Structure formats: structure tokens, C-alpha cells
Amino acid sequence: MTNRSPRRPGAASVAVTAALLAGLVGSLTAAPAHAVAADPDLFCDIPGQELAISPIADLQDGDSVTWLSTVKGTTPTSFTGEYVGKLENGLGYDASGNPRDLLLVKLDGDIVNGAPGSLAAGVWSGASGSPVYDADGALIGAVSYGFSFLADNVAGVTPAAYMKAIGQLPGIQKLSPAATNRAARMAGEEAVAETGTIRRLEPVRVTTGTTARSLDEYNASLAKKVEGFRGVAASGRAIDGGANDGADYPIVVGGNIAVSYAYGAVGEASVGTVTAICGDEVFAYGHPGNWNSKLSANIHGASAARIVPDLTGSYKLVSAIGKVKGKLVDDRLAGVRGLLGAGTATVPITTTSLVGSHRSTAVSHVSEKQLIAAAAYTQVGNEVARMLDNGQEASAKVSWSIVYQRASGAVATLKNIDRYADPNEIAAYVGAGVADDIAQLQANPFEDVKIVSVAVAARFAEDYRAARLAGVQMLKKGTWTTLTQGSVTKVTRGATYSFRAVLSPIPGAARVTEYSPFTVSIPKGVKKTMTIALAVPGFGDGFGEEAEEPKTFSAFIAALDDNARSDVFDRTRTYTSTHGLRVARTSTTVAPTVLIDDGKTVLFRLEAPALSTQR
Structure with missing residues (x-):
């Protein structure tokens, strides 16, 4: 049996060159049409959204810059700073073998540097994607990388031109002799981003209805138990808070953006900052999320509570995630790209819980198929603790129905039932049966199966029987x-x-x-x-x-x-x-x-x- 571990996020340094090398010598699919400007000097030329790209070759050390980020609520705040240089090939080579530089900007402001009565936060997790502009208001790029867990005010900035090209993948082409030689050299070279001197400024990972650690641990246990199953999780630094309240928070430049794989009773999202908007396209982060554009995610607005200074790296405390505002279409090295409008399809997980004569219903909406099992497990466990206000001793009778679609298009339902009892950790067991069935269906060796919906009915009692x-x-x-x-x-x-x-x-x-x-x-x-x-x-x-x-x-x-x-x-x-x-x-x-x-x-x-x- 082959055990596959789910992909886990982390604050470790980003290794880019090796992954990009594969794109040099392979064929890639063409990207969908973009709203961004064809003019290389412009990011967007749509009336009312015009945005020029700063000619970074002309930037000089000490040049003044401004940058936008949201530190509380949903309204961006303008800060100042200065350009201090670049790291050559800091982001590694692109798919054509061209080096990509990482710009360096010293960021200023009361939160970054501290003020009377408050600690210096430096550049915080959740700031990634914050747009940086030159003196003429042209976009230099997005705050995206840091160099210390301490309160450092120098950030790495992903140039705007790289972000504009997100998702514009090359077609099949034969490399020239020079490019082939360059690719060979790349195999033995290190970009600065591969060293310990640079780290991605993590988005903030917000998990509702459970903890990020619990979700990751159960995904890992399913991957070990069910051959062929692999879980998925949002990227970023895990924090508490951030309930999904369904408010209509805006998606604005410099504002918060949440990329979710699930929302509702159980939610899993990464929160960063919007760099630019052009038409219905939204650009954010300035670095990859999970670096996998095949994962299905929605985008939301979000509200910030405050910036929290921390010795292990300051971070944005997210108070709430709002309604769906669109869907994610690209998760690339230079950032993420979303489309405003309708969100991507989700699978509803509905739990109906009973304690005595009291009944309660909870619903989660899961967009990424590899998170459905863990979300169902988490939601049932969360319900027993919520309904009984007791996370330890209890008994439960649980029945579930999983509607699935076969490769032929035929729809069928798997139904099962079981009882659970535990004196210490009832929440860790009550959702295991439905989650195992979901994972088994998805990883079956015979045909592709799509989960359509999951319904769980549970009766809880506080006694351990x-x-x-x-x-x-x-x-x-x-x-x-x-x-x-x-x-x-x-x-x-x-x-x-x-x-x-x-x-x-x-x-x-x-x-x-x-x-x-x-x-x-x-x-x-x-x-x-x-x-x-x-x-x-x-x-x-x-x-x-x-x-x-x-x-x-x-x-x-x-x-x-x-x-x-x-x-x-x-x-x-x-x-x-x-x-x-x-x-x-x-x-x-x-x-x-x-x-x-x-x-x-x-x-x-x-x-x-x-x-x-x-x-």
C-alpha cells in the first residue's frame, strides 16, 4: 500500500527553481483570456481602473514609495516607505529560462515600526499582496516575502509584471540551444529564494469549526488508512478566530481577500491582501498559496480585527470572513488570480443533531473534493461538543447518506449507521464513519466518483454508555x-x-x-x-x-x-x-x-x- 500525506502549509523558505525547471522542458496548457492590458507598460487599461506598471529598471535606492494594506476592518490604510534594492533572480527562472528578480522595499508606518504604547510588528502574515506604488502612482508590485521572524521592516516585493502574467502559460515550444544550455545551468544553480535568507510572508490560515492542527492530523490519518486518498489544506499561518458570518465584505485593492476550500459550519481559508483589480480579475498574495491551480477554491472579502506583534512573526487577526465574491482560477509562483462573480460549485455537508427533543442543523459548503472527508469528520465532532457543551464524555447514534455520481453519470446513495461512545474524546470518533466512507469512495480503484452531497443525522447523549x-x-x-x-x-x-x-x-x-x-x-x-x-x-x-x-x-x-x-x-x-x-x-x-x-x-x-x- 502506498501512503500519501496531505500537502501541509508552512513558513519554511520557498524553493522555486526546481519546480519551474519542469515547466521549461514540458508542455503546458494555454490559459484563458485575461482582462489585463496588452501594453507591457500597463497593468490595466479598463476605463476607471487604469493602472501603470512602474519601470523598475529606473528605480533607485532611496526612492519613495507608498503601499496599501488593511489593519482593521475592511478599509485599506496608506503607508509610506522607500525602495532599497533587489535580489537578482530572487524568484528563480521563469518557464522560458529568464531570471526573475525580487525587489526590496523598506516599509514604514506606526504598526510596522511601533508607536508609543504599542510594539513594532514589522511586516506581518496576511500583508502579502499589499500593493506598492512609486511616486507617480504606478504599481511596483506586491509585498510578498520577509527575511526575519523578528519585527523587520524590509520586505521582498514581487514585481507587478510577473503578477500580471499569472496564468499566462506558454504553449508547446522547442527551446533554442541557448535556452537549453541555460536550463542545464539552472539544474545546478540556486535562486536566493531557495536559501534560508528569504521566506514567504504567509497568508493567515483561518479554520472555523475546528483547529488547523486537528484538520491536518485527520487528513494525514485518512491518507495512511485509505490507499490513494490525499487530503488538502489551506496554506498559511494558522490562527484562532475568523468565523464565517456571511457579511458582504468588499474586495478592494489593499483590502483583505480570503481564499477558501470550505466555508460554513466548517471553514478552511487563507487570508491575504488584494494587489490589483482589472475588470473582473483579482490579483493577490504575490506568492503562491498552495501552488496548485487544480484545487477548487472560492474567494471572499474578510474583516480584520488587528495586527498582532509576535516573536515568531507578527500576523493579522481576522475577525470574520464574508460571503462568496468569486472563484480562484490560478495559484502560481507570482501570486493568485481570481474572478469576481459566481463562485465555484460546492458540496453541501448537512448535519442534523438531536439532544432530547432539541434539534439543530448545521451546513458546510466544500469546494475542494479532497477536503470533503475531513470537513464531514470535523463537523460531526464539532456538533457533539456544541450540542452537549461537552467535548469529552458522551454517546451518539449517527446515520449518514452520501450521494455520489459515478463515471457514467449515474447517481447513487451510500447509507450507513453506527454508534459511538467515549469517556474522554467523543468528538474525535463520532465523525470517523462518514469520513472513512467518503475517502473510500473517492479513492476507489475502479472509477472516478464525484461526491454530490453528504447528510448526517445524529442523536447525542451526555452519558458514556x-x-x-x-x-x-x-x-x-x-x-x-x-x-x-x-x-x-x-x-x-x-x-x-x-x-x-x-x-x-x-x-x-x-x-x-x-x-x-x-x-x-x-x-x-x-x-x-x-x-x-x-x-x-x-x-x-x-x-x-x-x-x-x-x-x-x-x-x-x-x-x-x-x-x-x-x-x-x-x-x-x-x-x-x-x-x-x-x-x-x-x-x-x-x-x-x-x-x-x-x-x-x-x-x-x-x-x-x-x-x-x-x-
Whole structure:
């Protein structure tokens, strides 16, 4: 089995040249049409949005600059600064083998440098994408890289020309001899961005309904458990806060922009700054997010609470993420590009939770398919903690329906149900079943499957209820009578008898004895004695070492549908027929609580009268 770990964001230095080299010698698809100006001296020539590109070759050390960024709310603030130079080939070579420089700007302002009563923040996470302008108002580029975790006020700036070209990928072309030689040299050279002297100014990673760490850990566990599954997460520095409030926050130059893979009850987004807007195109960050344009993401406005100075790197504290304002179309080295308007399609995850007679519904909207499983897991776990106001001891009965579309276009539904109980971490378990089914469907080896929707119904109780099979009782003349282990009870052929399994609480569980009724019919063809054995089955996922691997998609679905529940026990009856045949049949009974397999089998016998012998 090949284990794949989900891509994780980090504040480590960005290595660019090796990845770009692959683009030099391979074929790339053509990009869609852009609204940006064809004139290389202009970023945008749309009336009312005209924006020139600063001729960076003319910039001199000490030249004054201005820059925009949002430090509170949604309105950008203008700051000053000065140009202090460049790092040659700081961003590595482009797909044609041309070096790309990283500009250096010293940023000023009360927040960057500090003021009486406040600490200096330097350049903060979430500032990436902040536009920098020359004295004539032409766009120099976007704040994007830093050089220290301390409160440093010098930032690396991605030139505007590189950002304008985001998504404009080259077609198939043969390299000239000079370009081929340059590519060969590149394989042995390091750009400045590959060293420890430069780091990406991380966007702020905002995760709602859970923590970024929990989401990452569960994505990693799914990748280990389900062959072929890979999770995804938003990039950036993880912070607390940032609930999705659905407000109509604007997307403006210098303002906040959130790139989300999910929003709603469970959300996962990166928040940075808008560099430029041209028509319906939005440019931001000045560096990659996840550096994967194949991921499906929406863009939102966002509101900032404050800039927080921190010894490990200052950051923007995001107070809220607003409604969808468009979709992401490019996630490239020079930044991200989005389109204003309709967002990308999302998969709804709906949970309906009950505690007593109280009912509550929560919905998440997930745009990136590889986040659906982790979002469902997180949402169910979050619901048990929210509804009970208790993140530790509880019990739950959870059912789920996953609507999926097959490669043929046919739509089908997978339904399952299970019980969960834990005295310490109930939230860590209640969503595991639905998440596993989603991941298995997505990673199945037979055909591409698209998840259409996920619905979960859960009933929660604050007690920790778990039991073991302790014995069995038989209804005799209206009274429940305990049968001893291995006992023999006289019965009549063709009659049906009522029994109930005795379920005793395990140590630490709520002191409640529960019962699970069942009936046994005595066949007319039984020779004499029928043996009944009750046992809790061992756990499995349907694809264990002893199970036969499914050979078709239908067999795969059947195995998923036959999930191993934690609230059942097996009833096996064996007897010899009057024809001398040995008969053994097993059926499953659903119990009202989680059952723990302690290795014990409850056994009793039912004996019919001896048959008369005919001479």
C-alpha cells in the first residue's frame, strides 16, 4: 500500500527553481483570456481602473514609495516607505529560462515600526499582496516575502509584471540551444529564494469549526488508512478566530481577500491582501498559496480585527470572513488570480443533531473534493461538543447518506449507521464513519466518483454508555428468567420463543443495564438439540486481510454498505436435522448501546422431545 500525506502549509523558505525547471522542458496548457492590458507598460487599461506598471529598471535606492494594506476592518490604510534594492533572480527562472528578480522595499508606518504604547510588528502574515506604488502612482508590485521572524521592516516585493502574467502559460515550444544550455545551468544553480535568507510572508490560515492542527492530523490519518486518498489544506499561518458570518465584505485593492476550500459550519481559508483589480480579475498574495491551480477554491472579502506583534512573526487577526465574491482560477509562483462573480460549485455537508427533543442543523459548503472527508469528520465532532457543551464524555447514534455520481453519470446513495461512545474524546470518533466512507469512495480503484452531497443525522447523549454481553434471559410465563451458561431448556418443534441479551455496563460507563430482545423459532426438522451462541463480532472495515478484495465497483460498494457496526452482536444457531445434516446459521441483532468485545460467548441449548422411532 502506498501512503500519501496531505500537502501541509508552512513558513519554511520557498524553493522555486526546481519546480519551474519542469515547466521549461514540458508542455503546458494555454490559459484563458485575461482582462489585463496588452501594453507591457500597463497593468490595466479598463476605463476607471487604469493602472501603470512602474519601470523598475529606473528605480533607485532611496526612492519613495507608498503601499496599501488593511489593519482593521475592511478599509485599506496608506503607508509610506522607500525602495532599497533587489535580489537578482530572487524568484528563480521563469518557464522560458529568464531570471526573475525580487525587489526590496523598506516599509514604514506606526504598526510596522511601533508607536508609543504599542510594539513594532514589522511586516506581518496576511500583508502579502499589499500593493506598492512609486511616486507617480504606478504599481511596483506586491509585498510578498520577509527575511526575519523578528519585527523587520524590509520586505521582498514581487514585481507587478510577473503578477500580471499569472496564468499566462506558454504553449508547446522547442527551446533554442541557448535556452537549453541555460536550463542545464539552472539544474545546478540556486535562486536566493531557495536559501534560508528569504521566506514567504504567509497568508493567515483561518479554520472555523475546528483547529488547523486537528484538520491536518485527520487528513494525514485518512491518507495512511485509505490507499490513494490525499487530503488538502489551506496554506498559511494558522490562527484562532475568523468565523464565517456571511457579511458582504468588499474586495478592494489593499483590502483583505480570503481564499477558501470550505466555508460554513466548517471553514478552511487563507487570508491575504488584494494587489490589483482589472475588470473582473483579482490579483493577490504575490506568492503562491498552495501552488496548485487544480484545487477548487472560492474567494471572499474578510474583516480584520488587528495586527498582532509576535516573536515568531507578527500576523493579522481576522475577525470574520464574508460571503462568496468569486472563484480562484490560478495559484502560481507570482501570486493568485481570481474572478469576481459566481463562485465555484460546492458540496453541501448537512448535519442534523438531536439532544432530547432539541434539534439543530448545521451546513458546510466544500469546494475542494479532497477536503470533503475531513470537513464531514470535523463537523460531526464539532456538533457533539456544541450540542452537549461537552467535548469529552458522551454517546451518539449517527446515520449518514452520501450521494455520489459515478463515471457514467449515474447517481447513487451510500447509507450507513453506527454508534459511538467515549469517556474522554467523543468528538474525535463520532465523525470517523462518514469520513472513512467518503475517502473510500473517492479513492476507489475502479472509477472516478464525484461526491454530490453528504447528510448526517445524529442523536447525542451526555452519558458514556458501553456494555458487554453478560448473559441471556428467556420469557417464561410472562417473566424474564435468566439462563445459566450452557444450560438446556425444553422446547417444542415449530414454536417461537422470546429472549433478550443482558448488556452490562463496562467499568467507567453509566451504571445502566440494558437489554436487546430477539426470538428463536424451533424448526420442525430439528433432530433434538439446538445450540445458540451470542458473541460480539470483532471490528473491521470490510477490506481486512481475511476479507476478499472486491473485484468490481459493485462489490466495493457492497463491502462499504456492510460496515462493521459497534452496536451489534451475532446470534449463531447450530443443530442437526432429522435428515442428519449439520445446520449453522448466523444473524445479527442491533443493540441499544455500544458493545465491547471481551472475548466472551454466551451459550445456551434448546432441546426438543426425542422423535418416535417407526418400525
